[in-house]
Amino acid sequence: MEKTWLKQYPAGVPADIDTDQYPSLVALLDDSFRRYRDLTAYKFMGKSISFREVDEASRALAAWLQGAGLERGDRVAVMMPNVPQYPVVVAAILRAGYVVVNVNPQYTPRELEHQLKDSGAKAIFVIEVFAATLQQVIDAVPTKKVVLASMGDMLGFLKGAVVNHVVRRVKKMVPAYSLPGAVRFNDAVAAGRGKTHSPPKVGPDDIAVLQYTGGTTGVSKGAVLLHRNLVANVLQAEAWYQPALKKIPAGQQIVTVCALPLYHIFGFNTNMMLGLKMGGCNILIANARDVSAMFKDLAAQPFHSLPAVNTLFAGMANHADFDKVDWSHLKISVGGGMAVTAGTARLWLEKTGCPICEGYGLSETSPSATCNPVDATAYTGTIGLPMPNTELTLLDDEGNEVPMGQAGEIAIRGPQVMAGYWQRPDETAKVMTADGFFRTGDIGTVDERGYFRIVDRKKDMILVSGFNVYPNEIEDVLSQMPGILECAAVGVPDEKAGEAVKLVLVKKDPKVTEADVRAFCEANLTGYKRPKVVEFRTDLPKSAVGKILRRELRDSAKK
DSSP: OOOGGGGGOOTTOOSOOOTTSSSSHHHHHHHHHHHSTTSEEEEETTEEEEHHHHHHHHHHHHHHHHTTTOOTTOEEEEEOOSOTHHHHHHHHHHHTTOEEEEOOTTOOHHHHHHHHHHHTOSEEEEEGGGHHHHHHHGGGSSOOEEEEEOTTTTSOHHHHHHHHHIIIIISOOSOOOOOTTOEEHHHHHHHHTTSOOOOOOOOTTSEEEEEEEOOTTSSOEEEEEEHHHHHHHHHHHHHHHHHHHTTSOTTOOOEEEEOSOTTSHIIIIIIIIHHHHHTOEEEEOSOTTOHHHHHHHHHTSOOOEEEEOHHHHHHHHTOTTGGGSOOTTOOEEEEOSSOOOHHHHHHHHHHHSOOEEEEEEOGGGSSEEEEOOTTOOSOOSSOBEEOTTOEEEEEOTTSOBOOTTSOEEEEEESTTSOSEETTOHHHHHHHBOTTSOEEEEEEEEEOTTSOEEEEEESSOOEEETTEEEOHHHHHHHHTTSTTEEEEEEEEEEETTTEEEEEEEEEESSTTOOHHHHHHHHHHHSOGGGSOSEEEEOSOOOBOTTOOBOHHHHHHHHHO
């Protein structure tokens, strides 16, 4: 496909950049820690944490990890919300020569067990709020080294003690647990300060992160992201942001709102890694669902950048406390993870004066593949243009490029595209073409200017507030519920989440109720995967060969 999109690039954004500036994320981190030592890297609950503090704590933790019996390339899981320990732990794992395995802290025991087994994680860092979940699976997984963090670990002795007391005793957020032999986060850091950190030789083709994403076969699989994939995407995003960054007064540090979960690839690279690269400060929001509390944090300081999903933009724009926050410094609003709706985009522009620039990407692309120009003044309804060093094409079912004007499956080639799925060559072969394009499963069109638009989804994936939900996984779980004969999960439109899960079931036992189904889902599926709608039927629509026709169920749900 001819790269017509390059003619639409804003002034100052190059068609190609040198993605080999850093041989690894470790080199990028070391450079940033050296250049920005005295700047604030994170703000959390009113506490400022400098690049120097992150550097020193992560170096000590890396030394401790290297003395914990792990071997180079071992996987280490991180199960935390947006707390300052998270970037410290990630930097430590990478600097010790290991692989980060991001874990959604809201996972049920079943989901956690699968991911720890599949990744072969030897160690895990978990915040104590979710320790009880880990306790339920610890005997069944290869993960034997456990480090426990508390919300107040990096807030200083007095404030940390108060925060931990509120979390444990007042809000009662920490269920009882027993993890004998677990080491406390601050103890591990303190022990590491007395050890020598031996920087490993980490190269561009070493694995940096296993980012788990829903599986087409009903189980989630790890996208293998190499150091060069993530470095490239950080540099691509930095180049793309330049027109907006120039609007920030010279000498001012860029401040970004980090409301996206860091364990999600969008927050991981767009907030944490890009922030570190640019010497920026991230305001860590531990719970973005509590918009009132988030606005109290934001009212205390100016900020320039806000990456978010459509549901968060809508929730903020419609909140009663919106006007208590000073939005006048906001220069970049980037929407991703799910489609940005015209209504939300219009309201956001009206209330902030800063248009939402919608982008597109996946875990498999580290994540950013396209974005609207950040100097745009209006909502386009498209996913924008391919980023520097990135090619997009539209393919038919046979893998041939479709003619201009026709819809086809979006395929992406660039330095940010994953190496494949962890230990799943069969799944990798399904999505990678012989000439290096990743087939996304999304159906799109492109106009004469090179702007791409998603029109449909080839796969049956449901997108709930930016999170991938795969019907096969839900159906696999429900098939194990006593009293259920068969079931199908489909996505239905939802005003808040974009899409929601609808579950259609056929009973084997007439006594099964909707409450029974919801209780079973609560025990086995994390929140965003649980059905919003449960419907019982006497049978499900099927093809001639007996395959359940999810599309018919989706179509009937829209009527």
